[in-house]
Amino acid sequence: MLFAKYLSFIMFSQMAEQQNITMRVIVSEGDIRKMTTKRPDTLNDLIGWLKGTLQANYSFTLQYQDPEFNNELCNLTNLTELPEKPTIKIIPMIELVPISGDTESYSDTSSQIDTEILSSSSLDRSFQWPEVFDVPKFSVDVEYRLRQGNLLYLRDGTYLKVTKELKHDIVEKLAETMYAFKAYPAKEDFEAVAKALVQTHPCLKESGSSSGWNGWKNSLKFKMGNYRTKMRQLGRVDVTVNGGKRGRYTENGDPPHKGIKKPWKGEINFLPEYSDGRDDHKLEEARQVLVNEMMKTKPNGSLVKK
Secondary structure, three states: OHHHHHHHHHHHHHHHHHHEEEEEEEEEOOEEEEEEEEOOOOHHHHHHHHHHHHOOOOOEEEEEEEHHHOOEEEEOOOHHHOOOOOEEEEEEOOOOOOOOOOOOOOOOHHHHHHHHHHOOOOOOOOOOOOOOOOOOOOOHHHHHHHHHHHHHHHHHOOOOOOOHHHHHHHHHHHHHHHHHHOOOOOHHHHHHHHHHHHHHOHHHOOOOOOOOOHHHHHHHHHHHHHHHHHHHHOOOHHHHOOOOOOOOOOOOOOOOOOOOOOOOOOHHHHOOOOOOOOOHHHHHHHHHHHHHHHOOOOOOHHHHHO
């Protein structure tokens, strides 16, 4: 009698364990959780339960570590693929919302720079360095991790542990935005960007630095150099003009840097590529008109702007 009760208890416990699933869920680099729930019937049920439990207001897909491939991540398409105690990673998705062509409210300075400058082969930068640098929006995953880090900083004053991957994504986006204004930013420009970054995301402040952003400034300097190298390889004239290697000579025996003044003070902003249908003679005429106009006490503003 007692043995039968014990046997039924064991069978009931095993059935209960089979109905539940325990998972290791990677929400982000710094947020990994152990979660248990009743085994869902479909993949959509699992995603819905994770959204509700994590209070996630964004769409995502799931990947899992497949033991058949040395625990490498694979896209999860069916719950039958999951091992007994799986490790699942949340992959945020970017949702594109169509908007009407006459809507202009969504356009801001940052988006104008991306579309009108970065995607254009022209080097005529019509946007000057802003008085207050606006930190651009990062990828969905980075923005989510920064938002969680800022909440923790406001709650208990803890700083976010910045991983190598996270830091790379942040400084890469900042360098791209800075390049839209200047190919060769000054020291004050790097300081302004680093300061704006920690003001926008206080969780990124450096505990060992008196300013809280000095390390970010140094990282931006190195990243900006790497970004110029990338642009030089793509053929951007504003950085290619300074890309010759010392010690190497051209076919006529002259060094590649002969007669080239490095644009430390933004001179490159006034050396755009030739426009279509214009040659050296026409450009020289336009230059002389500008020189004559600027010698006047009151230059014609509309003519100079044109």
